[in-house]
Amino acid sequence: MRYLGIDFGTTFTKAAIFDSETGQTILVELNPDNTDFGFGKTKYAMPTVVLVSISDYNRSYEVGHKAQNMKRYPGTYVFESFKTLLDSEEDYIIRTPGISYLELVQAVLTHVYNTAKLQVLSDFDKVVITVPASTIKNSPRWLRMLNAAHNAFGPSMEVEIIYEPEAAGFALLDESLKKDTSLNGQTFLVYDFGGGTFDASVFQVRDEQIFVIGESVGSDDQRRWGGVYIDDLIRKEYRRNGSIINTLIEGIEAKDLREQMKIEEMLRMEPIKAKIALSYQKSYTFSLMDYTLKSERFEDIIRPMIDDTITCSQNLIDSREEEGSEMSLKDIKRIFLVGGSSRLKMISNSWSQIKSISGGEYSYDIQYADIEVVAIGAAKYNHLRVSSDRLIELGIIRLYKKDYNTAALYFRNANTSYGNYLLGVLYHEGLVGPKRNYRKAIQYFKLSDNEQSNAMLAKCAFQGKQGLPRDHALAKTFLQKSRNLDLAKKIENAISSSSPTQEVLEWIYNFDPVSDILSGFDIDKLEHKYSSDAKTAKATDASSINHSESNNVKPCSPELKYSDLMDLASRI
Secondary structure: OEEEEEEEOOOEEEEEEEEOOOOEEEEOOOOOOOOEOOOOEOOOOEEOEEEEEEOOOOEEEEEHHHHHHOOOOOOEEEEEOHHHHOOOOOOEEEOOOOEEHHHHHHHHHHHHHHHHHHHHOOOOOEEEEEEOOOOOOOOHHHHHHHHHHHHHHOOOOEEEEEEHHHHHHHHHHHHHHHHOHHHOOOEEEEEEEOOOOEEEEEEEEEOOEEEEEEEEEOOOOOOOOOHHHHHHHHHHHHHHHOOOHHHHHHOHHHOOHHHHHHHHHHHHHHHHHHHHHOOOOOEEEOOOOOOEEEHHHHHHHHHHHHHHHHHHHHHHHHHOOOOOOOOOHHHEEEEEEEOHHHHOHHHHHHHHHHHHOOOOOOOOEEEEOOOOHHHHHHHHHHHHEOOHHHHHHHHHHHHHOOOHHHHHHHHHHHOOHHHHHHHHHHHHOOOOOOOOOHHHHHHHHHHHOOHHHHHHHHHHHHHOOOOOOOOHHHHHHHHOOOOOOHHHHHHHHHHHOOOOOHHHHHHHHOOOHHHHHHOOOOHHHHHHHOOOOOOOOOOOOOOEEEOOOOOOEEEOOOOOOHHHHHHHHHOO
16 A cells, blocks of 8 residues: 655645555655755755636646746736635635635645655555644535545545644654654653644553544634744834835835845745744844844744743643543653744753753653654554554453553544443443543443443433433433343333332442443453554554544643743742
Protein backbone atom coordinates (compact mmCIF):
# COMPACT_ATOMS: atom_id res chain seq x y z
CA MET A 1 0.00 0.00 0.00
CA ARG A 2 1.21 3.48 -0.84
CA TYR A 3 -0.11 6.46 1.14
CA LEU A 4 0.17 10.20 0.50
CA GLY A 5 0.05 12.44 3.58
CA ILE A 6 -0.59 16.17 3.13
CA ASP A 7 -0.01 18.84 5.78
CA PHE A 8 -2.11 21.75 4.48
CA GLY A 9 -0.66 24.63 6.50
CA THR A 10 -1.58 28.27 6.89
CA THR A 11 1.76 29.48 5.53
CA PHE A 12 3.38 26.31 4.15
CA THR A 13 2.18 23.00 2.77
CA LYS A 14 4.23 19.81 3.08
CA ALA A 15 3.66 16.24 1.87
CA ALA A 16 5.14 12.78 2.40
CA ILE A 17 4.70 9.35 0.86
CA PHE A 18 4.83 6.08 2.79
CA ASP A 19 5.20 2.66 1.14
CA SER A 20 4.02 -0.05 3.56
CA GLU A 21 5.74 -2.83 1.58
CA THR A 22 9.21 -1.31 1.79
CA GLY A 23 8.69 0.71 5.00
CA GLN A 24 10.15 3.72 3.19
CA THR A 25 9.05 7.31 3.77
CA ILE A 26 9.69 9.82 0.98
CA LEU A 27 9.30 13.60 1.35
CA VAL A 28 7.68 15.31 -1.64
CA GLU A 29 9.85 17.99 -3.25
CA LEU A 30 7.37 20.85 -3.44
CA ASN A 31 10.15 23.46 -3.58
CA PRO A 32 12.66 22.12 -6.11
CA ASP A 33 14.50 25.46 -6.19
CA ASN A 34 15.47 24.91 -2.54
CA THR A 35 14.29 28.39 -1.59
CA ASP A 36 15.15 29.74 1.85
CA PHE A 37 11.88 30.90 3.41
CA GLY A 38 13.50 32.24 6.53
CA PHE A 39 13.96 29.07 8.56
CA GLY A 40 16.63 27.60 6.26
CA LYS A 41 16.71 26.10 2.80
CA THR A 42 14.31 23.25 2.15
CA LYS A 43 12.98 21.40 -0.88
CA TYR A 44 9.97 20.12 0.98
CA ALA A 45 7.90 23.18 1.97
CA MET A 46 5.70 25.13 -0.41
CA PRO A 47 4.06 28.46 0.46
CA THR A 48 0.29 27.98 0.73
CA VAL A 49 -0.32 30.69 -1.83
CA VAL A 50 -2.64 30.60 -4.86
CA LEU A 51 -2.67 32.98 -7.80
CA VAL A 52 -5.90 32.99 -9.82
CA SER A 53 -5.86 34.42 -13.36
CA ILE A 54 -9.26 35.19 -14.87
CA SER A 55 -9.97 36.11 -18.47
CA ASP A 56 -13.16 36.13 -20.53
CA TYR A 57 -12.65 32.55 -21.58
CA ASN A 58 -10.32 30.97 -19.07
CA ARG A 59 -9.42 30.61 -15.41
CA SER A 60 -5.96 29.34 -14.43
CA TYR A 61 -4.01 28.78 -11.21
CA GLU A 62 -0.46 28.98 -9.98
CA VAL A 63 0.53 27.88 -6.49
CA GLY A 64 3.43 28.07 -4.08
CA HIS A 65 6.59 30.08 -4.57
CA LYS A 66 5.74 30.73 -8.22
CA ALA A 67 2.38 32.27 -7.30
CA GLN A 68 4.04 34.37 -4.63
CA ASN A 69 6.51 35.91 -7.04
CA MET A 70 4.62 36.15 -10.34
CA LYS A 71 4.02 39.54 -11.87
CA ARG A 72 0.47 40.65 -11.30
CA TYR A 73 -1.73 41.95 -14.06
CA PRO A 74 -5.36 43.04 -14.21
CA GLY A 75 -7.52 39.94 -13.68
CA THR A 76 -5.01 38.25 -11.33
CA TYR A 77 -5.70 37.63 -7.65
CA VAL A 78 -3.25 36.32 -5.05
CA PHE A 79 -4.42 34.57 -1.86
CA GLU A 80 -2.36 33.56 1.17
CA SER A 81 -3.19 32.63 4.78
CA PHE A 82 -6.69 31.69 3.59
CA LYS A 83 -6.64 28.51 5.66
CA THR A 84 -7.73 30.56 8.69
CA LEU A 85 -10.92 31.49 6.77
CA LEU A 86 -11.96 28.00 5.68
CA ASP A 87 -14.65 27.65 8.35
CA SER A 88 -16.55 30.62 6.92
CA GLU A 89 -20.20 29.99 6.06
CA GLU A 90 -19.63 32.12 2.97
CA ASP A 91 -18.62 30.09 -0.11
CA TYR A 92 -16.62 32.85 -1.80
CA ILE A 93 -13.49 34.57 -0.60
CA ILE A 94 -14.26 37.16 -3.30
CA ARG A 95 -17.85 37.19 -4.52
CA THR A 96 -17.01 39.14 -7.67
CA PRO A 97 -15.56 37.56 -9.84
CA GLY A 98 -16.65 34.52 -7.82
CA ILE A 99 -13.46 32.97 -6.37
CA SER A 100 -14.38 30.30 -3.85
CA TYR A 101 -12.53 28.80 -0.90
CA LEU A 102 -13.09 25.38 -2.45
CA GLU A 103 -11.19 26.17 -5.64
CA LEU A 104 -8.23 27.61 -3.71
CA VAL A 105 -7.89 24.44 -1.64
CA GLN A 106 -8.39 22.33 -4.76
CA ALA A 107 -5.62 24.20 -6.59
CA VAL A 108 -3.13 23.47 -3.78
CA LEU A 109 -4.14 19.81 -3.41
CA THR A 110 -4.03 19.22 -7.17
CA HIS A 111 -0.50 20.59 -7.39
CA VAL A 112 0.70 18.53 -4.40
CA TYR A 113 -0.92 15.35 -5.71
CA ASN A 114 0.48 15.71 -9.23
CA THR A 115 3.95 16.60 -7.93
CA ALA A 116 3.96 13.56 -5.65
CA LYS A 117 2.84 11.23 -8.46
CA LEU A 118 5.58 12.51 -10.77
CA GLN A 119 8.19 12.04 -8.06
CA VAL A 120 7.45 8.34 -7.49
CA LEU A 121 5.91 7.60 -10.92
CA SER A 122 2.97 5.92 -9.25
CA ASP A 123 -0.52 6.59 -7.93
CA PHE A 124 -1.60 6.17 -4.31
CA ASP A 125 -3.96 3.83 -2.52
CA LYS A 126 -5.09 6.49 -0.08
CA VAL A 127 -4.56 10.17 0.74
CA VAL A 128 -4.57 11.47 4.34
CA ILE A 129 -4.98 15.22 4.90
CA THR A 130 -4.46 17.01 8.21
CA VAL A 131 -6.61 19.77 9.70
CA PRO A 132 -6.40 21.76 12.96
CA ALA A 133 -7.79 20.03 16.05
CA SER A 134 -10.51 22.71 16.17
CA THR A 135 -12.04 21.31 13.00
CA ILE A 136 -15.40 19.70 13.71
CA LYS A 137 -16.41 16.79 11.51
CA ASN A 138 -18.69 17.97 8.69
CA SER A 139 -17.95 21.62 9.50
CA PRO A 140 -17.37 23.96 6.51
CA ARG A 141 -13.59 23.49 6.74
CA TRP A 142 -13.90 19.69 6.98
CA LEU A 143 -16.26 19.47 4.00
CA ARG A 144 -14.22 21.92 1.91
CA MET A 145 -11.07 19.89 2.43
CA LEU A 146 -12.90 16.66 1.64
CA ASN A 147 -14.72 17.98 -1.45
CA ALA A 148 -11.60 19.70 -2.77
CA ALA A 149 -9.66 16.44 -2.30
CA HIS A 150 -12.20 14.43 -4.28
CA ASN A 151 -12.16 17.06 -7.04
CA ALA A 152 -8.36 17.07 -7.10
CA PHE A 153 -7.70 13.31 -6.81
CA GLY A 154 -10.82 11.88 -8.46
CA PRO A 155 -13.96 10.51 -6.76
CA SER A 156 -12.53 6.97 -6.56
CA MET A 157 -9.58 7.98 -4.38
CA GLU A 158 -10.01 7.13 -0.69
CA VAL A 159 -9.46 10.25 1.43
CA GLU A 160 -9.15 10.49 5.21
CA ILE A 161 -8.89 13.56 7.43
CA ILE A 162 -7.00 13.55 10.75
CA TYR A 163 -5.84 16.20 13.22
CA GLU A 164 -2.47 17.92 12.84
CA PRO A 165 -1.09 17.46 16.39
CA GLU A 166 -2.09 13.79 16.31
CA ALA A 167 -0.20 13.23 13.06
CA ALA A 168 2.85 14.95 14.55
CA GLY A 169 2.70 12.86 17.73
CA PHE A 170 2.32 9.64 15.77
CA ALA A 171 5.43 10.32 13.69
CA LEU A 172 7.56 11.59 16.59
CA LEU A 173 6.70 8.82 19.03
CA ASP A 174 6.97 6.07 16.43
CA GLU A 175 10.56 7.14 15.77
CA SER A 176 11.26 7.58 19.49
CA LEU A 177 9.97 4.08 20.30
CA LYS A 178 12.30 2.52 17.75
CA LYS A 179 15.23 4.04 19.67
CA ASP A 180 14.01 3.75 23.26
CA THR A 181 11.56 1.07 24.47
CA SER A 182 11.71 2.53 27.99
CA LEU A 183 9.20 5.14 26.82
CA ASN A 184 6.40 2.66 27.58
CA GLY A 185 4.11 4.13 30.20
CA GLN A 186 5.36 7.68 29.58
CA THR A 187 3.26 10.74 28.77
CA PHE A 188 4.12 13.39 26.17
CA LEU A 189 2.91 16.83 25.15
CA VAL A 190 2.78 18.02 21.54
CA TYR A 191 2.85 21.83 21.47
CA ASP A 192 1.84 22.63 17.89
CA PHE A 193 2.26 26.34 17.12
CA GLY A 194 1.90 26.91 13.39
CA GLY A 195 1.32 29.74 10.98
CA GLY A 196 -2.31 30.37 11.83
CA THR A 197 -3.33 27.96 14.58
CA PHE A 198 -2.25 26.56 17.92
CA ASP A 199 -3.18 23.10 19.22
CA ALA A 200 -1.92 20.98 22.08
CA SER A 201 -2.21 17.21 22.45
CA VAL A 202 -1.29 14.81 25.22
CA PHE A 203 -0.06 11.36 24.20
CA GLN A 204 0.64 8.26 26.22
CA VAL A 205 2.54 5.12 25.31
CA ARG A 206 1.14 1.83 26.59
CA ASP A 207 2.50 -1.55 25.44
CA GLU A 208 4.29 0.24 22.58
CA GLN A 209 0.98 1.74 21.47
CA ILE A 210 0.59 5.45 21.05
CA PHE A 211 -2.64 6.96 22.32
CA VAL A 212 -4.04 10.46 22.06
CA ILE A 213 -5.53 11.01 25.50
CA GLY A 214 -6.44 14.67 25.24
CA GLU A 215 -6.51 17.61 22.84
CA SER A 216 -7.03 21.29 23.37
CA VAL A 217 -8.01 23.78 20.72
CA GLY A 218 -6.02 26.85 21.53
CA SER A 219 -6.79 29.10 18.61
CA ASP A 220 -8.76 29.58 15.49
CA ASP A 221 -11.81 31.79 15.35
CA GLN A 222 -11.88 33.31 18.82
CA ARG A 223 -8.22 33.19 19.80
CA ARG A 224 -5.87 34.21 17.02
CA TRP A 225 -2.62 32.49 17.85
CA GLY A 226 -0.04 31.70 15.20
CA GLY A 227 2.81 33.04 13.10
CA VAL A 228 0.65 35.23 10.84
CA TYR A 229 -0.81 36.96 13.91
CA ILE A 230 2.68 37.56 15.32
CA ASP A 231 3.56 39.10 11.95
CA ASP A 232 0.51 41.38 12.28
CA LEU A 233 1.64 42.53 15.73
CA ILE A 234 5.11 43.37 14.39
CA ARG A 235 3.59 45.12 11.35
CA LYS A 236 1.42 47.30 13.62
CA GLU A 237 4.44 48.11 15.80
CA TYR A 238 6.40 49.11 12.70
CA ARG A 239 3.62 51.35 11.40
CA ARG A 240 3.32 53.05 14.79
CA ASN A 241 7.02 53.85 14.88
CA GLY A 242 8.37 53.93 11.30
CA SER A 243 8.90 57.40 9.90
CA ILE A 244 8.84 56.50 6.19
CA ILE A 245 6.62 53.45 5.82
CA ASN A 246 3.31 55.24 6.43
CA THR A 247 4.12 57.90 3.84
CA LEU A 248 4.70 55.11 1.31
CA ILE A 249 1.44 53.41 2.20
CA GLU A 250 -0.55 56.63 1.98
CA GLY A 251 0.73 57.23 -1.55
CA ILE A 252 0.44 53.65 -2.77
CA GLU A 253 -2.59 54.35 -5.01
CA ALA A 254 -0.62 56.87 -7.00
CA LYS A 255 2.18 54.44 -7.78
CA ASP A 256 2.31 52.00 -10.66
CA LEU A 257 1.53 48.31 -10.17
CA ARG A 258 5.18 47.30 -9.87
CA GLU A 259 5.82 49.84 -7.08
CA GLN A 260 2.62 48.81 -5.32
CA MET A 261 3.76 45.19 -5.35
CA LYS A 262 7.14 46.18 -3.91
CA ILE A 263 5.51 47.99 -0.99
CA GLU A 264 3.06 45.14 -0.37
CA GLU A 265 5.87 42.59 -0.47
CA MET A 266 7.94 44.65 1.96
CA LEU A 267 5.01 44.86 4.39
CA ARG A 268 4.59 41.11 4.10
CA MET A 269 8.23 40.09 4.43
CA GLU A 270 9.67 42.60 6.90
CA PRO A 271 7.74 41.27 9.93
CA ILE A 272 8.74 37.70 9.00
CA LYS A 273 12.42 38.70 8.74
CA ALA A 274 12.18 40.58 12.03
CA LYS A 275 10.52 37.64 13.80
CA ILE A 276 13.22 35.21 12.68
CA ALA A 277 16.11 37.56 13.36
CA LEU A 278 14.91 38.46 16.86
CA SER A 279 14.88 34.81 17.84
CA TYR A 280 18.70 34.88 17.93
CA GLN A 281 19.85 38.54 17.91
CA LYS A 282 19.27 41.64 20.01
CA SER A 283 17.63 43.89 17.41
CA TYR A 284 16.35 44.15 13.86
CA THR A 285 16.47 47.27 11.68
CA PHE A 286 13.78 47.45 9.01
CA SER A 287 14.94 47.84 5.40
CA LEU A 288 13.87 51.50 5.14
CA MET A 289 16.16 52.21 8.12
CA ASP A 290 13.32 54.07 9.81
CA TYR A 291 12.86 51.81 12.86
CA THR A 292 14.88 49.33 14.91
CA LEU A 293 12.90 46.76 16.87
CA LYS A 294 14.69 45.60 20.03
CA SER A 295 14.37 42.01 21.23
CA GLU A 296 12.98 43.21 24.57
CA ARG A 297 10.19 45.11 22.83
CA PHE A 298 9.54 42.16 20.51
CA GLU A 299 9.09 39.86 23.51
CA ASP A 300 6.76 42.37 25.17
CA ILE A 301 4.60 42.42 22.02
CA ILE A 302 4.22 38.67 21.66
CA ARG A 303 4.35 37.62 25.33
CA PRO A 304 0.56 37.62 25.89
CA MET A 305 0.10 35.21 22.97
CA ILE A 306 2.98 32.94 24.04
CA ASP A 307 1.84 32.95 27.66
CA ASP A 308 -1.67 31.96 26.59
CA THR A 309 -0.43 29.03 24.49
CA ILE A 310 1.59 27.71 27.43
CA THR A 311 -1.34 28.22 29.77
CA CYS A 312 -3.58 26.38 27.32
CA SER A 313 -1.14 23.44 27.32
CA GLN A 314 -0.94 23.45 31.10
CA ASN A 315 -4.72 23.49 31.49
CA LEU A 316 -5.05 20.57 29.08
CA ILE A 317 -2.64 18.50 31.18
CA ASP A 318 -4.33 19.47 34.44
CA SER A 319 -7.81 18.68 33.12
CA ARG A 320 -6.89 15.34 31.56
CA GLU A 321 -9.33 12.72 32.71
CA GLU A 322 -6.97 9.82 33.10
CA GLU A 323 -9.50 7.92 35.19
CA GLY A 324 -8.40 7.20 38.70
CA SER A 325 -5.32 9.45 38.61
CA GLU A 326 -4.29 13.04 38.37
CA MET A 327 -1.88 14.48 35.87
CA SER A 328 0.40 17.50 35.92
CA LEU A 329 3.56 18.73 34.26
CA LYS A 330 5.61 16.44 36.51
CA ASP A 331 4.14 13.47 34.59
CA ILE A 332 5.30 14.77 31.18
CA LYS A 333 8.36 12.98 29.80
CA ARG A 334 8.93 15.19 26.76
CA ILE A 335 7.49 18.32 25.16
CA PHE A 336 7.61 18.24 21.37
CA LEU A 337 7.70 21.69 19.79
CA VAL A 338 5.92 21.40 16.44
CA GLY A 339 5.23 24.05 13.78
CA GLY A 340 7.31 26.92 12.46
CA SER A 341 6.21 29.38 15.15
CA SER A 342 7.34 27.01 17.92
CA ARG A 343 10.94 27.72 16.86
CA LEU A 344 10.78 31.15 18.47
CA LYS A 345 13.47 31.07 21.14
CA MET A 346 11.09 32.64 23.62
CA ILE A 347 8.94 29.49 23.63
CA SER A 348 11.67 27.01 24.51
CA ASN A 349 13.01 29.53 27.05
CA SER A 350 9.58 29.77 28.70
CA TRP A 351 9.24 25.99 29.03
CA SER A 352 12.81 25.76 30.32
CA GLN A 353 12.15 28.50 32.87
CA ILE A 354 9.09 26.70 34.21
CA LYS A 355 11.15 23.55 34.54
CA SER A 356 14.10 25.28 36.22
CA ILE A 357 12.08 27.01 38.94
CA SER A 358 10.11 23.87 39.83
CA GLY A 359 12.97 22.67 42.01
CA GLY A 360 13.32 19.39 40.14
CA GLU A 361 9.61 18.61 40.22
CA TYR A 362 9.41 18.89 36.45
CA SER A 363 11.91 16.75 34.54
CA TYR A 364 10.61 16.92 30.98
CA ASP A 365 12.97 17.47 28.10
CA ILE A 366 12.22 19.70 25.12
CA GLN A 367 12.57 18.52 21.52
CA TYR A 368 12.12 20.45 18.30
CA ALA A 369 10.33 18.62 15.50
CA ASP A 370 11.23 18.81 11.82
CA ILE A 371 8.84 20.93 9.79
CA GLU A 372 7.77 17.88 7.77
CA VAL A 373 6.70 15.83 10.80
CA VAL A 374 2.92 16.37 10.37
CA ALA A 375 3.06 15.24 6.74
CA ILE A 376 5.09 12.16 7.73
CA GLY A 377 2.59 11.26 10.46
CA ALA A 378 -0.29 11.59 8.00
CA ALA A 379 1.46 9.35 5.45
CA LYS A 380 2.22 6.62 8.04
CA TYR A 381 -1.09 6.85 9.89
CA ASN A 382 -2.94 3.95 8.27
CA HIS A 383 0.07 1.66 8.49
CA LEU A 384 0.56 2.29 12.19
CA ARG A 385 -2.90 2.35 13.74
CA VAL A 386 -4.39 -0.58 15.62
CA SER A 387 -7.72 -2.09 14.65
CA SER A 388 -10.70 -1.60 16.96
CA ASP A 389 -11.07 -5.38 17.40
CA ARG A 390 -7.49 -5.66 18.58
CA LEU A 391 -7.97 -2.83 21.07
CA ILE A 392 -11.09 -4.50 22.47
CA GLU A 393 -9.22 -7.77 22.96
CA LEU A 394 -6.27 -6.02 24.59
CA GLY A 395 -8.69 -4.18 26.85
CA ILE A 396 -10.41 -7.42 27.86
CA ILE A 397 -7.04 -8.83 28.94
CA ARG A 398 -6.45 -5.69 31.02
CA LEU A 399 -9.97 -5.98 32.47
CA TYR A 400 -9.26 -9.58 33.49
CA LYS A 401 -5.99 -8.48 35.12
CA LYS A 402 -7.86 -5.66 36.92
CA ASP A 403 -5.79 -2.99 35.19
CA TYR A 404 -8.91 -0.91 34.76
CA ASN A 405 -7.32 2.39 33.73
CA THR A 406 -5.50 0.80 30.79
CA ALA A 407 -8.62 -1.16 29.86
CA ALA A 408 -10.58 2.11 29.77
CA LEU A 409 -7.91 3.69 27.56
CA TYR A 410 -8.15 0.80 25.09
CA PHE A 411 -11.95 0.71 25.06
CA ARG A 412 -12.19 4.48 24.52
CA ASN A 413 -9.77 4.42 21.61
CA ALA A 414 -11.54 1.49 19.97
CA ASN A 415 -14.29 4.04 19.29
CA THR A 416 -16.97 1.38 18.70
CA SER A 417 -20.42 0.63 20.08
CA TYR A 418 -19.10 -2.30 22.10
CA GLY A 419 -16.15 -0.26 23.34
CA ASN A 420 -18.55 2.40 24.63
CA TYR A 421 -20.58 -0.31 26.39
CA LEU A 422 -17.45 -1.59 28.11
CA LEU A 423 -16.56 1.95 29.20
CA GLY A 424 -20.06 2.35 30.59
CA VAL A 425 -19.62 -0.81 32.65
CA LEU A 426 -16.33 0.44 34.12
CA TYR A 427 -17.99 3.66 35.26
CA HIS A 428 -21.12 1.84 36.47
CA GLU A 429 -19.07 -0.48 38.64
CA GLY A 430 -16.80 2.25 39.98
CA LEU A 431 -13.67 0.65 38.49
CA VAL A 432 -12.33 3.93 37.10
CA GLY A 433 -12.45 7.16 39.00
CA PRO A 434 -12.85 7.61 42.72
CA LYS A 435 -16.39 6.22 42.85
CA ARG A 436 -19.26 4.86 40.80
CA ASN A 437 -20.29 7.36 38.17
CA TYR A 438 -23.77 6.44 36.99
CA ARG A 439 -24.22 9.59 34.95
CA LYS A 440 -21.14 8.87 32.89
CA ALA A 441 -22.06 5.20 32.64
CA ILE A 442 -25.48 6.12 31.28
CA GLN A 443 -23.84 8.55 28.84
CA TYR A 444 -21.70 5.75 27.38
CA PHE A 445 -24.56 3.23 27.38
CA LYS A 446 -26.69 5.63 25.36
CA LEU A 447 -23.78 6.31 23.02
CA SER A 448 -23.32 2.56 22.50
CA ASP A 449 -27.00 1.72 21.97
CA ASN A 450 -26.39 -2.04 21.58
CA GLU A 451 -28.27 -4.89 23.28
CA GLN A 452 -26.01 -5.03 26.33
CA SER A 453 -26.11 -1.25 26.82
CA ASN A 454 -29.89 -1.10 26.60
CA ALA A 455 -30.17 -3.90 29.14
CA MET A 456 -27.95 -1.93 31.53
CA LEU A 457 -30.02 1.22 30.87
CA ALA A 458 -33.14 -0.79 31.71
CA LYS A 459 -31.44 -1.91 34.95
CA CYS A 460 -30.60 1.71 35.83
CA ALA A 461 -34.18 2.86 35.16
CA PHE A 462 -35.59 -0.13 37.08
CA GLN A 463 -33.43 0.59 40.14
CA GLY A 464 -33.51 4.39 39.85
CA LYS A 465 -29.80 5.18 39.47
CA GLN A 466 -28.35 8.69 39.48
CA GLY A 467 -28.93 10.08 36.02
CA LEU A 468 -32.07 8.01 35.41
CA PRO A 469 -35.12 8.18 37.70
CA ARG A 470 -36.85 5.02 38.89
CA ASP A 471 -39.17 4.59 35.92
CA HIS A 472 -40.50 1.20 34.86
CA ALA A 473 -42.11 2.63 31.73
CA LEU A 474 -38.73 3.99 30.67
CA ALA A 475 -37.11 0.67 31.51
CA LYS A 476 -39.56 -1.05 29.14
CA THR A 477 -38.45 1.18 26.24
CA PHE A 478 -34.85 0.02 26.76
CA LEU A 479 -35.98 -3.60 27.04
CA GLN A 480 -37.39 -3.43 23.52
CA LYS A 481 -33.81 -3.37 22.20
CA SER A 482 -32.44 -6.07 24.50
CA ARG A 483 -35.10 -8.79 24.94
CA ASN A 484 -32.76 -11.68 24.13
CA LEU A 485 -30.45 -11.12 27.09
CA ASP A 486 -30.88 -12.81 30.46
CA LEU A 487 -30.69 -9.49 32.32
CA ALA A 488 -33.45 -8.05 30.16
CA LYS A 489 -35.65 -11.11 30.69
CA LYS A 490 -35.26 -10.86 34.47
CA ILE A 491 -36.11 -7.14 34.50
CA GLU A 492 -39.14 -7.71 32.25
CA ASN A 493 -40.30 -10.48 34.58
CA ALA A 494 -39.94 -8.20 37.61
CA ILE A 495 -41.83 -5.32 35.93
CA SER A 496 -44.66 -7.47 34.60
CA SER A 497 -45.19 -9.22 37.94
CA SER A 498 -47.21 -7.43 40.58
CA SER A 499 -45.05 -9.07 43.21
CA PRO A 500 -41.67 -10.19 41.85
CA THR A 501 -39.88 -12.87 43.85
CA GLN A 502 -36.95 -12.03 46.09
CA GLU A 503 -34.82 -14.36 43.98
CA VAL A 504 -35.49 -12.37 40.78
CA LEU A 505 -34.83 -9.05 42.50
CA GLU A 506 -31.58 -10.31 44.03
CA TRP A 507 -30.47 -11.62 40.62
CA ILE A 508 -31.05 -8.19 39.05
CA TYR A 509 -29.43 -6.21 41.86
CA ASN A 510 -26.44 -8.57 42.09
CA PHE A 511 -25.88 -8.86 38.36
CA ASP A 512 -22.14 -8.50 37.69
CA PRO A 513 -21.61 -7.06 34.19
CA VAL A 514 -17.82 -7.53 34.39
CA SER A 515 -18.12 -11.28 35.02
CA ASP A 516 -20.71 -11.42 32.25
CA ILE A 517 -18.30 -9.72 29.83
CA LEU A 518 -15.34 -11.94 30.73
CA SER A 519 -17.43 -15.09 30.38
CA GLY A 520 -17.75 -14.32 26.67
CA PHE A 521 -13.99 -14.53 26.05
CA ASP A 522 -11.40 -17.27 26.23
CA ILE A 523 -8.85 -15.36 28.30
CA ASP A 524 -6.14 -18.04 27.96
CA LYS A 525 -6.51 -17.92 24.20
CA LEU A 526 -6.31 -14.12 24.16
CA GLU A 527 -3.25 -14.07 26.41
CA HIS A 528 -1.54 -16.60 24.18
CA LYS A 529 -2.40 -14.43 21.16
CA TYR A 530 -0.75 -11.46 22.84
CA SER A 531 1.92 -13.41 24.67
CA SER A 532 4.34 -10.55 25.17
CA ASP A 533 3.49 -7.04 26.27
CA ALA A 534 6.14 -5.81 23.90
CA LYS A 535 4.22 -7.28 20.99
CA THR A 536 0.64 -6.70 22.02
CA ALA A 537 0.03 -3.68 19.88
CA LYS A 538 1.82 -4.67 16.72
CA ALA A 539 -0.55 -4.96 13.84
CA THR A 540 2.61 -4.91 11.70
CA ASP A 541 6.32 -4.86 12.47
CA ALA A 542 5.96 -1.14 13.17
CA SER A 543 4.81 0.33 16.46
CA SER A 544 1.02 0.58 16.46
CA ILE A 545 -0.99 3.73 16.69
CA ASN A 546 -4.65 4.38 17.16
CA HIS A 547 -6.64 7.53 16.42
CA SER A 548 -9.85 8.22 18.23
CA GLU A 549 -12.68 10.50 17.20
CA SER A 550 -13.99 10.59 20.76
CA ASN A 551 -14.87 13.78 22.57
CA ASN A 552 -11.32 14.46 23.70
CA VAL A 553 -10.98 17.80 21.93
CA LYS A 554 -11.53 20.70 24.30
CA PRO A 555 -11.45 24.43 23.70
CA CYS A 556 -8.65 26.08 25.57
CA SER A 557 -9.85 28.06 28.55
CA PRO A 558 -6.86 29.73 30.18
CA GLU A 559 -8.34 30.00 33.67
CA LEU A 560 -4.91 29.71 35.25
CA LYS A 561 -2.69 32.35 33.63
CA TYR A 562 0.95 31.78 32.79
CA SER A 563 2.01 34.32 35.39
CA ASP A 564 0.08 32.38 38.03
CA LEU A 565 1.72 29.19 36.86
CA MET A 566 5.18 30.71 37.22
CA ASP A 567 4.31 31.89 40.72
CA LEU A 568 3.00 28.47 41.63
CA ALA A 569 6.06 26.71 40.25
CA SER A 570 8.35 29.00 42.24
CA ARG A 571 6.67 27.84 45.45
CA ILE A 572 7.01 24.11 44.77
